[in-house]
Amino acid sequence: MPTISLDEIPTLTLLYKLKKILPGDDKPTYEASGVLNDKISVIRQDITTLAVDAIVNAANTSLLGGGGVDGAIHRAAGPDLLEECETLDGCETGSAKITEGYELPSKKVIHAVGPIYWKEGSRSAELLSGCYRTSLELAVQHGCKSIAFSALSTGVYGYPSVEASIVALETVRNFLDKESQAEKLDRVIFCNFLQKDEDAYFDNIPDFFPPVVTENVAQEESSTEPSELASQLPDAPTAEPQDAQDTQPSTKKQKTTEADDDFVIVEKDDVKEGQGKPEL
Numbered sequence: 001m002p003t004i005s006l007d008e009i010p011t012l013t014l015l016y017k018l019k020k021i022l023p024g025d026d027k028p029t030y031e032a033s034g035v036l037n038d039k040i041s042v043i044r045q046d047i048t049t050l051a052v053d054a055i056v057n058a059a060n061t062s063l064l065g066g067g068g069v070d071g072a073i074h075r076a077a078g079p080d081l082l083e084e085c086e087t088l089d090g091c092e093t094g095s096a097k098i099t100e101g102y103e104l105p106s107k108k109v110i111h112a113v114g115p116i117y118w119k120e121g122s123r124s125a126e127l128l129s130g131c132y133r134t135s136l137e138l139a140v141q142h143g144c145k146s147i148a149f150s151a152l153s154t155g156v157y158g159y160p161s162v163e164a165s166i167v168a169l170e171t172v173r174n175f176l177d178k179e180s181q182a183e184k185l186d187r188v189i190f191c192n193f194l195q196k197d198e199d200a201y202f203d204n205i206p207d208f209f210p211p212v213v214t215e216n217v218a219q220e221e222s223s224t225e226p227s228e229l230a231s232q233l234p235d236a237p238t239a240e241p242q243d244a245q246d247t248q249p250s251t252k253k254q255k256t257t258e259a260d261d262d263f264v265i266v267e268k269d270d271v272k273e274g275q276g277k278p279e280l
């Protein structure tokens with residue numbers, strides 16, 4: 001499968017220029033920053049095709065693989081990834097651990113364990129935020145300048161897309177604003193798989209990463225022709241990424257907490273409508 005390099009992944013600055021993302025109607029909560037808008041990207045792609053420094057996997061506490069994006073990443077990385085994961089002794093919900101990328105085009109994989117939404121209830125946001133924060137910290141510690149997140153917990157773990165995108169955007173914005181080490185990151189990419197997740201990001205981004213005035217084509221005399229800008233975008237996927245069937249929840253046993261003996265069987269019926277299956 002062809003890989004997508006960092007310079008093919010559009011930044012927010014470009015997405016605003018092309019009006020792929022429109023400014024919100026309300027006054028944004030956060031201040032506009034051109035520097036940050038050059039650092040943030042949203043893309044709808046199979047994350048295993050991204051040639052970036054680190055991709056973030058939506059793992060479970062065992063870190064021993066599963067379905068969805070976890071399955072796709074393990075398949076693309078090859079068996080050495082599972083071998084390294086076996087040495088990690090699992091991971092707590094709300095945290096993350098890092099491995100090599102092996103046969104993936106990305107150098108590293110950060111395995112984050114998001115909350116099971118219906119199980120964690122009111123703690124879900126804090127735990128999901130912990131996944132994003134820990135992943136960013138790990139990326140910086142390991143010299144990764146570009147990091148691509150899958151939409152953690154929004155598949156089998158049932159986190160509603162809009163709520164999850166708000167937690168992700170807020171955590172990343174606060175990290176980039178407040179952590180001096182964040183300067184080492186050149187690009188943070190939100191990599192979605194389903195249209196509903198991309199829509200959630202496009203709707204919420206203007207509140208957390210608003211356009212600076214000159215990014216709004218309506219208010220500026222653009223020096224670059226729109227057709228020239230559009231040619232900088234990678235081709236939009238014409239079909240859902242391969243392995244789409246893997247977003248169907250597996251009916252095999254899944255370890256869902258740190259406790260060794262605590263397994264749940266996730267049946268298809270447990271998954272809210274539209275959460276488990278790509279919209280083809």
Ligand code: AR6
Nearest residue numbers: 046047058060066067068069070151153154155156157193
């Ligand atoms: N590239 C990018 N995103 C993807 C891909 C892909 N190839 N495949 C799926 N997604 P899920 P969770 C999206 O269910 O909800 C696993 O079995 C998908 O559309 O993979 O955190 C683990 O082992 C959704 O938006 O992860 C755990 O047991 C997002 O990835 C459990 O599922 C996350 O969906 C974790 O559940």
